[in-house]
Amino acid sequence: MPKKLYKIEQGRVFCGVCGGIGDYLNLDHNIVRLLAVLISVFTAAFPMLIAYIVMACILPAKSQTF
Numbered sequence: 001m002p003k004k005l006y007k008i009e010q011g012r013v014f015c016g017v018c019g020g021i022g023d024y025l026n027l028d029h030n031i032v033r034l035l036a037v038l039i040s041v042f043t044a045a046f047p048m049l050i051a052y053i054v055m056a057c058i059l060p061a062k063s064q065t066f
Helices: 017-025 029-042 046-058
Strands: none
16 A cells, blocks of 8 residues: 555644655654754744645645545
């Protein structure tokens, strides 16, 4: 079964995007969240914020996927 990118519902902080990326890449969700914050800080927050909002709108929730 191929891997699918989705938002998580349990254990999410905002929209569940970083948790879904963590599941997809087999990484701890907190590491993905930390990397997202660091990228946001070093790119003046705007590009990461736009990417996060777009992914939050586009990605299906895990309960809708499975």
